[in-house]
Amino acid sequence: MTDAELLARYRAGNVEAFRELYQRYARALLFYARGDEDAVQEAFVRLLDRHDPAVSASAQAFLYTTVRNLVLDEKRKAAVRRRAVPALVRVEPDVDPEAVSAALDRLPDDQREAVVLKTYAGLTFEEIAKVAGAPAPTVMSRYRYALEKLASLLRKP
Amino acid sequence: MNDIESLLLKVAPPAPPAALEERVVREAARRARPQRWGFVAMAAALLGCAAALVAILMPRPAVEAPAKGQDREPVELRVEVTNFYRDGAGKTWSSGAWEIRLDKDAKTAAVRRTLALDKETVGWEGSLAADTLLEALTDLKKRGLFTVPDSAPCRCDAPQFKVTAREGAASHAFAFRHSHDDHDQAQKEIVEAIRALADKHLARKGWRPRAGDSITLRIAVKSVLEGGGGHSQRQNSGSQTYEFREVDGGLRKVHTTARMNDHAFNLDPELFAALLPPDGTVAEWRVAHDALPAPWATGVLKSGGATLTLKETKDIDGRRCAVAAVKVQAADAAGREYALDGEAVLWIERGLLMSLRLSGTEKDGGRSGDCSVEITTTVRTK
Numbered sequence: 001m002t003d004a005e006l007l008a009r010y011r012a013g014n015v016e017a018f019r020e021l022y023q024r025y026a027r028a029l030l031f032y033a034r035g036d037e038d039a040v041q042e043a044f045v046r047l048l049d050r051h052d053p054a055v056s057a058s059a060q061a062f063l064y065t066t067v068r069n070l071v072l073d074e075k076r077k078a079a080v081r082r083r084a085v086p087a088l089v090r091v092e093p094d095v096d097p098e099a100v101s102a103a104l105d106r107l108p109d110d111q112r113e114a115v116v117l118k119t120y121a122g123l124t125f126e127e128i129a130k131v132a133g134a135p136a137p138t139v140m141s142r143y144r145y146a147l148e149k150l151a152s153l154l155r156k157p
Numbered sequence: 158m159n160d161i162e163s164l165l166l167k168v169a170p171p172a173p174p175a176a177l178e179e180r181v182v183r184e185a186a187r188r189a190r191p192q193r194w195g196f197v198a199m200a201a202a203l204l205g206c207a208a209a210l211v212a213i214l215m216p217r218p219a220v221e222a223p224a225k226g227q228d229r230e231p232v233e234l235r236v237e238v239t240n241f242y243r244d245g246a247g248k249t250w251s252s253g254a255w256e257i258r259l260d261k262d263a264k265t266a267a268v269r270r271t272l273a274l275d276k277e278t279v280g281w282e283g284s285l286a287a288d289t290l291l292e293a294l295t296d297l298k299k300r301g302l303f304t305v306p307d308s309a310p311c312r313c314d315a316p317q318f319k320v321t322a323r324e325g326a327a328s329h330a331f332a333f334r335h336s337h338d339d340h341d342q343a344q345k346e347i348v349e350a351i352r353a354l355a356d357k358h359l360a361r362k363g364w365r366p367r368a369g370d371s372i373t374l375r376i377a378v379k380s381v382l383e384g385g386g387g388h389s390q391r392q393n394s395g396s397q398t399y400e401f402r403e404v405d406g407g408l409r410k411v412h413t414t415a416r417m418n419d420h421a422f423n424l425d426p427e428l429f430a431a432l433l434p435p436d437g438t439v440a441e442w443r444v445a446h447d448a449l450p451a452p453w454a455t456g457v458l459k460s461g462g463a464t465l466t467l468k469e470t471k472d473i474d475g476r477r478c479a480v481a482a483v484k485v486q487a488a489d490a491a492g493r494e495y496a497l498d499g500e501a502v503l504w505i506e507r508g509l510l511m512s513l514r515l516s517g518t519e520k521d522g523g524r525s526g527d528c529s530v531e532i533t534t535t536v537r538t539k
Contacts, residue, residue, distance in 0.1 A: 001430060002448060010189065018185040022178060030177070031170035037177045044181050048188055057447075088168035091414065095167040119165045122423055124457075147161045154164070 003059035010048070018048070025063055028121040032067060032113070035086045039070040064117065064131045103153040111146035114139050166414050229287060230325030232259040232266070232294060236351050237319045255355040259290055266290045268358045283358040293354050294324065300350070301343050303329040308341035310334060318348050373537040374399045374509070376424040378417075380453040380530045382519050393417070393452050397424040423450070426534070429510035432465065432481075433503055441466045446487050453497075453519075453530045454489035461487030465501060476536075478511060479503045485515060494520040495528060510534060 001020070009017035022044060033039045043066040047059055055062050088097040088104075104112055113132060117123045125143070129136040234257040259266035268283040294302075302322050308331070318333040333344040377396040395417030417424075431448040442465050446458035465481040472478070485497040499515035512533050519528040 001433075010185065013189055015182060015186045015189055018189075019178070019182050022181055022185075026173045026178065026181075027170050030173045037174070037180075040173070041177065041181050041184070045184055045188075048185055086171045089171045090167070091169050092167040095164060097168045100164065100168050115165065119162070120170050122425060147159065150161050150165075154161070 002057075004053070004056040007047075007056045007059065011051075021059065025060060025121075028116070029063055029067055031086055031088075031120060032064065032116050033071055036067075036071055039067050042070055043067045060121070060123070061127055061130055064121065064123070068113075068131060099154060103150050106153060107146050107149060110134075111142045111149065114143040115146045115150070118143055163415075229259070229262050229291070231261045231323070232290060233257070233321070233323040234294075234297075234351050235321045236348055236355075237321075239317050239319070255352050257285070257290060257351070257355055259287055263287060268355050270355060270359055283355075285354070285358040290354075293350070297322075297347060297350060300347050302347055303327060305331050305343050305347065307332040308334050308344045320344075320348060320351065372401050372507075374401065374426055375535040375537070376426065376532065377535070378424055378452045378530070378532045380528075382453060382528045383526045399426055424452075424532070426509050429513075429532075430508050432463075432483075432501055432510055432513075433508055449485070449487065451487065451489065451495075452532070453495065453515075453528055454487070454493070458487045458489050461485070461495075463487070468500075470505065473502065473511070476507075476511070477505045479505050483513065483515060485517070492521070496520070497528060497530070499530075504536075509536075511536075 003021060003024075006017045006021045010021070026040065029043070030037065030040050043063045046066050047055070047062055050056075050062070087101040090097045104115065107115065110132065114128060117128045117131060118125070123131070125136045125139050129139045132139060134142075235254055237254040253271050256269045256271075257266055258269075264287050265284045266287055268285060270282075302320075303324075319330065320333065321330045322328065331344060333341060333348050375396055375398045377394075379392075379394040381392050395415070397415045397417065428450045431444055431450070443462055444465065445462045446460055449458055449463050451458050463483055463485045465483050468480045468482055470477065470479050479502070481501045481503065483497075483499050483501045485495055488494045495517065497515040497517035499513065499517075501513045502511040503509070504511050510532065512531075514531050516527070516529040518525050
């Protein structure tokens with residue numbers, strides 16, 4: 001079922017349809033927001049308040065763009081405040097999730113964004129470009145640089 | 158895909174706190190209101206209210222408890238649902254009906270639930286004692302089983318119910334479209350009460366997925382394009398693994414791994430859910446280009462789409478599946494045009510694509526070549 005269909009069902013009174021939409025995106029969204037639960041909640045609420053079919057059709061991009069803007073606002077208000085970023089969890093046995101989390105956290109924001117949106121949100125480079133407000137080739141470069149930096153960080157003892 | 162990309166897929170973001178989900182969903186529930194009331198719908202709602210008022214003011218027949226052990230009139234309760242939907246627990250339902258039938262003087266009533274996509278086999282059957290049914294019937298009469306009018310019309314796509322009740326010579330029918338806010342609560346309560354009574358006494362007779370199962374899906378894809386005169390040959394192959402854990406009757410994706418030679422391609426089973434029929438009763442349905450996953454194309458599809466025609470429903474490896482003919486006429490971002498025919502197998506109750514096989518041609522400018530796609534899903538149930 002598409003996001004637009006879920007939203008249409010929610011607007012017809014089916015709250016469980018919204019829960020399905022929430023569960024579809026909350027995990028990666030919260031990680032992208034570095035654990036900022038308020039930003040994630042606000043993004044979903046703003047999505048509900050937007051009745052534009054174009055927004056419903058691209059709910060995922062709307063959520064990430066909104067979270068991005070909210071997190072940036074938050075940064076401006078409390079530039080030095082650091083949140084406890086949720087650590088990644090192990091999916092396969094031969095990996096140290098804490099090391100990967102730490103390496104991701106050391107990336108510049110725009111590179112972390114490219115990696116998180118590409119890998120965990122499943123967005124294409126074109127979609128990431130819309131969220132980040134940058135040209136797609138720039139996003140691809142950030143992604144490539146991020147992988148190189150992650151490789152060097154994770155190779156270090 | 159390089160080593161770092163593989164490494165990143167071996168970890169996943171943690172699950173968000175349950176408290177956040179409850180907070181967000183609670184806020185959504187608070188905001189859930191009918192958004193658009195057209196003039197016609199509003200007028201119809203007012204008429205519905207007027208009808209309800211008349212029904213309240215009119216003298217009602219006395220509600221009498223049936224005499225136990227004496228001559229019993231036949232009773233029939235039927236709730237039909239005519240809109241394919243996914244219920245609150247995430248289970249996929251098609252159109253169908255709940256039926257409770259008590260023959261004259263019988264000691265037990267037969268209970269049945271039938272769904273359109275299951276019509277070849279009766280999935281759920283059961284029985285309940287006549288006295289239990291008659292007690293429930295008394296309560297339903299108090300709620301207005303034989304008096305409530307149709308609910309207010311609603312243009313939303315929620316399930317639409319029709320209730321038919323018979324007791325001896327008396328009969329009544331009403332429609333329940335949907336319940337916005339406090340409207341039509343009487344109709345809603347009757348529908349829910351009959352469904353609950355039936356569901357409580359139903360037992361699985363045919364195959365059904367077991368609640369609590371976790372499943373692992375390995376989805377493999379192979380797409381091959383051979384351009385005219387050998388001018389272009391492109392291939393994409395590999396597999397992605399998705400583990401789903403069933404929570405509260407719904408599937409929740411836990412993690413993914415990928416072994417693809419084109420990492421950009423996404424085999425997420427939720428994408429392929431777009432291929433499912435939009436309504437359990439339709440024989441043919443269309444999937445637009447922007448919802449059609451296309452591992453054979455360059456980038457996303459820009460025009461066209463696929464038409465699916467239901468050929469049959471049957472059990473495959475113990476799973477209730479819909480087999481559909483697929484016809485694709487679409488063009489991708491690079492301007493290549495695809496004309497493909499084949500077959501899709503969809504696991505109805507899980508809402509998953511089990512296989513998709515397509516073959517046909519790719520036209521690129523003046524040249525054309527063969528194109529084939531194979532997607533297979535291997536399911537492992539824990």
